[in-house]
Amino acid sequence: MLTIGMGVLLILLGYFLGAAFDSAIAGLVIAILVWAILSLIGYFQGDSILLSMSRAKKIGRDDHPRLYNVVEEMKIASGLEKMPDIYIIDDPALNAFATGRDPNRASVAITSGLLQKLNRDELQGVIAHEISHIKNRDVLLMAMCSILLGTIVILAWYGSRLLIFSSMTGSRRSSSSGGGGQAQIIILIVSLIFMILAPIMAQLIYFAISRKREYLADASAALYTRYPEGLASALEKLGTSTGQLKSANKATAPMYIVNPFRKKGMRASDLTSTHPPISERIRILRAMAGASFNDYDQVYRQVHGGKGVIPAASIAAETVPITTTKLEGEAGEPNEVQRARETSDVMWRLSNYNTITCDCGAKLRVPPTFKERQIKCPHCGRTHQV
């Protein structure tokens, strides 16, 4: 619904822009053309642009077995047909995102900071949220919406400047004669107002869509893991950190699990955020009586009042119990220090560093440019073969 609203906005903008320059149809055509070109680029190159912009590194099963396993578990739980690619972003900020234009060509990325901060259940919650974005096709939806928004902003910007410029120099052709002059002025004013309002309205619609999809992804994550507490407690950890992700930008913001630009103590329940406030997401997850969409929707309605956030078609009446006992013991669970070591090992290896563990316990990181055959441990003096 909201997406259609944005499209209508674009068409209207193009129309009025054109009308101000004597040809409404030409304006329309230009608007749609710009949108189509940007969409094609976004559709075919969006994910690789996003991943390379965030300097994400692809990992395999052996690089980080736990992360790989968790992603595979969620792939199974969601019924996704193809295993998504997994990327790690070397950044201490806590965040994660999903990308890819369709469920068969998708990737999930997580920052190294988040990877070492979360325990297995929390990681599962976060990955489930990202897989939900893939499964619900939010990635494509949000990409198309942000391109729509971008087009509107660009057109309004250039349009308003052109309009001001041409009316100042008075070079605008007057195609009307007699009583047409007054109508011309009215059209001009309407166009100007529209050019100012359209980007703002588009932005608000865009934020509303984004927030809605975030709630839906949270609900799906709870359904897939049957364990809302995992995601809730992960969000709690995410909420306490305020580090901004260096490689994120405004266009890619809705892809992330939490808003990468949030400031400390920001309560962004208002209209101008891509994400719902974390505290509210946690509150809903913790208040769920079961793990089904229905349970999520009920709590959401209690918190917000009015309409629910889940599309009525996907709400089933059956009850889905929350898993209270986990099959895995806590025994094999690495603590935060171990996870930090593990993650830094992976990051070193991904940058082609060779790690040698000396008998004295020291770890030698041998850079790929190191050419000699042997290396001496600086701690105890043993020599190692490279």
Added chain:
Amino acid sequence: MPIAAWVVIGVVVVLLIIFLTIYNGLVRLRNQVKNSWAQIDVQLKRRYDLIPNLVETAKGYMKHERETLEAVTKARNLAQQASSAGAGERAKAEGELSSVLSRLLAVVENYPDLKANQNFLALQEELASTENKISFSRQFYNDSVLRYNNQTQMFPSNIVASMTGFKASEFFEVPLAAEREAPKVSFT
């Protein structure tokens, strides 16, 4: 041609389209049920493969847990034998295996040497994850069966289903008692 004939032809065509749509939907759901059953199978087999390795690694360290280890091996063999049986019997054997395995993983806590063994840790992660994958694939299988069964029983798709021979599928239910024995983990 009289208008009535056109109307009849129109109605028949519309009915045919509706029939085909429902039929294709049923086929899709049945395939999803089949696929998700295969997914459970893959994970159960993976568990059969992992357990001997795990027992072998743990044996050297866990002198006092001979019984637990034997119970795991025995449950594994029983489950493997039951894999050709029906869903009900199979679920029971697999539930038993899950519960003895979780008992084993719980006592590992008492063996710090074993917990320091890299090989064992890797195996344990694999096994824990396979356990999760089993329950997630079961969850997805049951969801698929529910959706499929609903379609075969609800009007109007039940007419198409009974005409073309779609039968309801069996759920894969693990006896709850076995699962509830799993150690309680606190998340604070």
